[in-house]
Amino acid sequence: MAENTERANRLAGEKSPYLLQHAQNPVDWRPWGEEAFAEAKAQNKPLFVSIGYSTCHWCHVMAHESFEDEDVAALMNAVFVNVKVDREERPDVDSLYMTACQILTGGGGWPLNVVLTPGGEPFFAATYIPKQSLPGRMGMLDLVPRLAQIWSTQHEEAASAAAKIVGHLREIEQAGEPADFGHDVLDRAAGILAERFDAEHGGFGTAPKFPSPHQLLMLLRHHRASGDAHSLGMVRGTLVAMRLGGLWDHVGFGFHRYSTDARWLLPHFEKMLYDQAMMLMAYTEAWQVTGEPLFAQTAREIAGYVLRDLRGPLGAFLAAEDADSEGQEGLFYVWRDEDLDAALDLDAEWARELFGVLPEGNFEDEARRERTGANVLHLSGTPAELAARLGMGEKSFAEKFESVRSRLLLYRSRRPRPHMDDKVLTDWNGLMIAALAKAARAFEPSWAREAARAADFILSRLRMPDGRLLHRWRENEAAVPGLLADHAFLAWGLLELAEATGEPRWLREATSLARILVEDFDDAQHGGFFQTPARAVGEAALPVRQKDIYDAAMPSGNSAAVLALARLSRITGQERFRERAEAVAGYVAGKAGQRPDAFAMLLCGLSPLHPQDERGGADVVVVGKCGAEDTQGLLAAYGRTFAPDATLVFKDPGDEKDAAETDGLCPAAEGRTMLDGRATAYVCRARRSCEDPVHDPEALAALLRKA
Incomplete structure (x- = not known):
């Protein structure tokens, strides 16, 4: 569809795929920056800041319902200065206002919509908002006039509430008394995970279920230190269940974002670069411990997917693949009964039995909870178990499975493909460089060359003359000052690459990044690293300078920093790096309370400083x-x-x-x-x-x- 350039709003000149998705909206969007805040101050208007990402299903839903609607847009343009933010371009903006949303509502998610004072202080937050009001949920057509009324008639109360939220955000960042995790911290973290472990289906807790590979990495270290068989059993059970379920793309490989059910069957279908990186690490390390062939196979297939579909033409890795195609979530990935007949002919019945394909489908519409006739492919056993069940030798089974899979892949390749978010992010690339280099040492040395290509790209195109990094590259433009995670993840990746290639230049570059990390982000007084640099960025300033300490979908910037600094201190002998890593541990331990499992990757990063064996690592x-x-x-x-x-x-x-x-x-x-x-x-x-x-x-x- 041709773009209507006359209709384009102020996002039309941006590079972010997510912002460009909204460039034709009737909402008068602006990008995040000083200009938007200056306009809000001049007009005494609140800012409506909508934060999302290009592969987010519910972001698309809200966009189609509200932001493309003339009536909603007219209201928003009259009441607000409207700002669109790509959370992957600006994780600092997203992190601060997501925390505010959690304070205000008790929950979070994307799209994230916050209403700010002209000073950037939040007084309203919500995730998905429908156009029309629903029972218990106000819609945009009613909400916008209500917020306008509050701003007009209860201005002081709104400003006071916003100031209190900012005060609360500052309190969260305040340092407690430095503490020590204690020698039994891995035991305690593993014990908490054991209480939440789903022994039937693998994973932790109930639906929705997230992969949480960093917790699996921590459990592997606990098993090694203690010999605890249950920790290894939790890792093994979870990795097998995720690999056999619908979270895994059995046709084209790679993991989807998360499972909407407890059995890992029905996923949200977007594929994120960082998930592939962390899962590649988990399957690689689990193979090192167990020698399980399925784990080696999965690691190889993750790497194959990334190098085939997520590698850009210049060697760097692209951000993500969307969940939606042709306006429907998962349409590219699901299969109807007749699809198998068309793709496989005489082997269709074998595939139906193998992948659990039903005429009525096994995939439910998330909103209506109704079967759609579509199927998410999944397996009911490991390759060895399935071969035995079908009376086949393992080699014969593998050959037939690959024949079926390759024909399904060819058939699927004719479908319209989901949108690819083709921006290059420094932190996500650092994580994939680390994972690919680690896996190269275990499985395929040539992967180290691919990791090196990505590293060369980042260092040549996203590094400023002073050595500091930029965060995002797209269409030959590097932009957004680098954050803690950019420097920490890339330093980690370069250390893994130094081990995989033996080339000292990677160790030299990692050491240089570590020095910048300490210089720009360190809180020398209280410990821990700030998410944003101390140097002026020259753009709209956030009201609070946060520290990223909790390991979520990705490890935190502080966890990655500790991992890099701890290893560098051992290799280079630079005591300063050890001291700063220890200071992070003290800061986090003082805030961790009784939940060390929330800092699983930090505990992994600390292990080189505190080796479990009495003689040391x-x-x-x-x-x-x-x-x-x-x-x-x-x-x-x-x-x-x-x-x-x-x-x-x-x-x-x-x-x-x-x-x-x-x-x-x-x-x-x-x-x-x-x-x-x-x-x-x-x-x-x-x-x-x-x-x-x-x-x-x-x-x-x-x-x-x-x-």
């Missing part, structure tokens, strides 16, 4: 010729072994420049040489006792398992 230096068989054997042993407290540095003495740089960055590498002309692994503990050097990969793996 392993710092490994491998010295050998790059690409040589004996060198690759040692590096492969490191990659397939679950040793979360370990660090790895590689040095090739034949490359004098890189070897000298490695020695300068990592004191433990200095003076290390190949012994007897063979690749050699040096293993020292965090508490500075060293093992005898080893040449044998299995000997190295044994030392790592002890570490």
Whole structure:
């Protein structure tokens, strides 16, 4: 459909796909910025700030019902200065006003709609708002006049209420007394998760169910430290259930956002880059612990999906795929009975039995709770279990399954595809770089090259001359000053990439980012890192400077910072990095109360500082010729072994420049040489006792398992 440029509002010049989705609305939207607030002050109008993202189903629903409606738009334009925000472009704006929404309403979600004073203080918040009022929910046609009346006749009360909300937001950010998580923190966190574990279906709590891979990573560390079989059982049960259910795309691979039911059958269908990254980490580490073939297969398939569908032409990774196509959620992914006949012919009945396809469908319309005739594909057992049930050998089953899957993929490829949000986000790319580099060590070394391409893209196109990062790139424009998460996640990713490639440049770049992170975001007085930099951004200032500490859909910026700083302190010997990581832990522990499970990734990040073994985690230096068989054997042993407290540095003495740089960055590498002309692994503990050097990969793996 051709754009009506005469109709376009002030979003037409933006790069965000989400903002551009609203550029033709009759609502006179503006982007977030000083201009909108100046206009609100000049006209003494409140601001209606609507926050969402391009792949959000209920954002689309509200847009079609209200923001595309002339009557609603006329009311909004008369009463408000209207501002649209892409939460993925401006996570700082989203985070602050989501917290305000939770204070005001007790809940949250997207779309997030807040009404602000011209000073940016919120006095009303809601998520999805219908056009017409419903029982218990006021619609836009009634709500906007009501808010106009409040602003006109109860202005002082509204301003006072808004000021109190800001005061509450500031109280939340105030530091408590620094505390210590305690030596039993993993036991306590695992115990809380055990109480919430769904033993029948996997996962934690009831519907809706989110993947929460960071909690699974924490449980793997608890299992390693304590030998607790239940922690490993929770991980195994959850990963198997998610992989077999409808949360997993059995045709094209990749995980959907979350499950609307307890059985992981019926998903919300958007696919987010950060979910793929975290799930790739979880399946990789679970394979390292268990050797379960399904976990290795899933990790390979996640990476395959990302490299096929979410990799941009210049090597960076794109943000997300929408849930909707042709105006319906999930239409691209669901199957009707007749679709299988058309795609598979004689194999259709086999696929029906395999994937649980029913003539009446198994997919319910979320609003009406009615069967739609469509099916979400799912499996009732692992490949080994299904092969046995069908009387087939595992190899024969795998071959037939792949034949069916590839034909379904070809058939599905003819459907209109969901919208791709093709912006590049620094923090999400940092997370995928970390995941892909970690998986490369375990499964496929070539993935490290793909992670390096993405890292080169970010460092060349989203880094300013002073070394600081920008947050978003799209259509050859980099913009939005980088936040804590951008610097922390990329530093983490570069550390994983340094281990995967052995190239010292990645360690150098990670160290540089860590210095900026401490300089720009650190609260030196109270501990913890602020979400936004101390330096003036030159745009609309938020009324409160937040600290991002809770691990939610993504790990928090503070968790990623701790992970990067803790490992860097071990590798580089820079005590400042250790001190700042410890300060974050003290700040968070003082606020954590009885919920250490809410900081699962932070606990993972702290493990290199407080290794569970009494001798400390392993710092490994491998010295050998790059690409040589004996060198690759040692590096492969490191990659397939679950040793979360370990660090790895590689040095090739034949490359004098890189070897000298490695020695300068990592004191433990200095003076290390190949012994007897063979690749050699040096293993020292965090508490500075060293093992005898080893040449044998299995000997190295044994030392790592002890570490």
